[in-house]
Amino acid sequence: STGTTIALAGNPNSGKTTLFNALTGARQHVGNYPGVTVERKEGSFIGEGQTFRLIDLPGMYSLTAYSLEELVARDFLVQEKPAAIVNIIDASNLERNLYLTVQFMELGLPVCIALNMVDAAQNRGIEIDAPKLSELMGIPVIPTIARSGQGKAELMQATGEMIDTVELSPPLIISYGEDIDQALAEMECEIADALPEASYPSRWLALKFLENDDQILEYCQRENADLCARLKSIRERVSQHISTTLATCPEAVIADHRYGYIKAIIKQGIITHHHDRNRLF
Ligand code: GDP
Ligand code: K
Ligand code: MG
Secondary structure: OEEEEEEEEOOOOOHHHHHHHHHHHHOOOEEEOOOOOEEEEEEEEEOOOOOEEEEEEEOOOOOOOOOOHHHHHHHHHHOOOOEEEEEEEHHHHHHHHHHHHHHHHHHHOOOOEEEEEEEHHHHHHHHEEEHHHHHHHHOOOOEEOOOOOOOHHHHHHHHHEEEEEOOOOOOOOOOHHHHHHHHHHHHHHHHHHHOOOOOHHHHHHHHHHHHHHHHHHHHHHHOHHHHOOOOOOHHHHHHHHHHHHHHHHHHHHHHHHHHHHHHHHHOOOOOEOOOHHHHEE
């Protein structure tokens, strides 16, 4: 299919395929990603004045790929660089789902949130303040019910507007504490110098390197073995220090700070719990 490419991405069971079906109807086809048995679903959404090529990516929890599905989804995002990610989120599990959102934003791709399953959340007494979440995250947040198609037109409209207005979506920069921030800055400079044509943002490569991402390690080794050795020694140094002072590893510190970033946003009154009085008796 043709048109601007948009990836539908999110945790497993957030409603990606349901939303994909609602948006594409019969205009879809199914294949496989090269060399693997992971299903590749592609379709088109035809809106007013614009056509989008939609990709229903396999479910993922993290951009550090642990499963084949996650690897396929991650590779698609970093290699094919879609014009936007529509990030489908289960409104009942906001904090856990936003862990992936934050990683998309760190990669620097434009992200529009489909706050899905708002019907199920409401039934459980959970209400999310979408405009406020949008303001605090700095990205569009559109409530949807993929099962009924509710919100799908608004979602595509917001995504189209985002693509049209975002010239350059600067990657989100989270502070990971002094040790890691300093190591990241050093690594970022090394990478920018040694791999000016890299297909990933330098800071993102540095972050993945500190997170011990096998594919990224192999990539750096392949592209520039000297660089890889220097990055390894920086990581070794910061790992030693974190191990001595905090008795943990860089990956854990990075995950903690990402959750800290998300918790700080959620704390500002994003979620309201309505207690169902009837259930008390
Ligand atoms: P995927 O794994 O992200 O592709 O998720 P699916 O599209 O397969 O959906 C997982 C389950 O959630 C299915 O049973 C869907 O029918 C259901 N589902 C999807 N969207 C909604 C929604 O907005 N509201 C409700 N109540 N259920 C939904
Ligand atoms: K599923
Ligand atoms: Mg699916």
